[in-house]
Amino acid sequence: MAANETHYTLALPVFDKPVKLLVVVAPYYKDIADNLVAGARATAAACGAEVEVIEVPGALEVPTAIALAERQAKFDGYVALGCVIRGETTHYDTVCNDSSRAISLLGLQGACIGNGILTVENRAQAEVRADPAGQNKGGGAAAAALHLVALSRKWATQTKGIGFRA
Ligand SMILES: Nc1c(NC[C@H](O)[C@H](O)[C@H](O)CO)[nH]c(=O)[nH]c1=O
Numbered sequence: 001m002a003a004n005e006t007h008y009t010l011a012l013p014v015f016d017k018p019v020k021l022l023v024v025v026a027p028y029y030k031d032i033a034d035n036l037v038a039g040a041r042a043t044a045a046a047c048g049a050e051v052e053v054i055e056v057p058g059a060l061e062v063p064t065a066i067a068l069a070e071r072q073a074k075f076d077g078y079v080a081l082g083c084v085i086r087g088e089t090t091h092y093d094t095v096c097n098d099s100s101r102a103i104s105l106l107g108l109q110g111a112c113i114g115n116g117i118l119t120v121e122n123r124a125q126a127e128v129r130a131d132p133a134g135q136n137k138g139g140g141a142a143a144a145a146l147h148l149v150a151l152s153r154k155w156a157t158q159t160k161g162i163g164f165r166a
């Protein structure tokens with residue numbers, strides 16, 4: 001994938017009611033995280049969505065923070081951001097696999113989550129993917145969350161008043 005190429009081709013959803021996103025970021029690599037957050041903020045702003053940002057120590061804590069936030073029922077969707085760079089041991093595999101799987105499981109339970117946690121071999125790969133003017137993975141994760149929020153709202157209004165599964 002070219003440095004400035006992105007595959008987020010869907011048009012952003014349009015909302016008639018306010019949307020509130022929670023960005024959960026692990027600033028393990030602060031500069032990378034800052035770029036991911038900037039990309040997510042820009043995409044959220046393009047949709048008129050409100051953003052709150054919280055920080056956790058690492059990628060493994062991101063899904064737990066989302067699960068805790070979901071209990072508050074204050075947010076329409078979540079953007080998971082972070083960067084995992086392979087080191088000398090197998091811990092990379094644990095961090096990548098466990099954080100992504102936990103995020104997917106939360107999604108299957110109905111949380112609208114976009115996953116922008118980078119899992120890369122080296123810093124150069126991370127930099128180009130975090131850059132809002134590059135592959136903009138933070139913006140893509142925010143777009144994913146917003147699309148799921150739109151879908152959730154669409155189907156919630158369609159089933160309102162129907163007391164049974166059609
Ligand atoms: N190596 C990276 C980590 N490791 C830390 C874990 O995510 C976690 O915070 C720790 O195991 C305590 O539970 N985290 C990243 O986000 N990125 C890494 O490259």
Ligand SMILES: CC(=O)[C@@H](O)COP(=O)(O)O
Binds near residue numbers: 087089
């Ligand atoms: C992804 C990691 O957990 C990694 O940064 C840890 O580095 P190492 O495997 O060299 O301990």
